[in-house]
Amino acid sequence: MDGFLGGQLPFFILMFVVVYFFMIRPSIQKQKKEKRFAEALSKGDKVITKSGLHAKILDINDDGTVILESGAGKMKFEKSALSMEMSAKLNAPAEKK
CATH class of the missing domain: 2.30.30.700 (SLA1 homology domain 1)
Known part of the structure; x- marks a missing residue:
């Protein structure tokens, strides 16, 4: 159990942060821009x-x-x-x- 918390848990947290900032967040921002575009027509x-x-x-x-x-x-x-x-x-x- 100590090996998981000491080595692998920080790795999984780092992976989630990277995925969020490089994949999820840009997708959400693009959806908001498209919604504003549709509303402004x-x-x-x-x-x-x-x-x-x-x-x-x-x-x-x-x-x-x-x-x-x-x-x-x-x-x-x-x-x-x-x-x-x-x-x-x-x-x-x-x-x-």
Whole structure:
């Protein structure tokens, strides 16, 4: 029992701390950012879906869906299908070179 407490227990605690800071915490932070992104969406915003469809938001419903307009017409998507990263790049101001 003394060998476990003296050598292996600190190792397991260190492993948990490493896993938490390198895997669990970043995942939680990303989920919070995506939630803020979904809450900040408004009519007229240009977005890109995770499947790569470029569209403009026509309407936002209370049930977590959005009506998008693209070259293919009007479509209904879940807010979770919108890509935060690609939409941010689309709406970012162009860099001057």
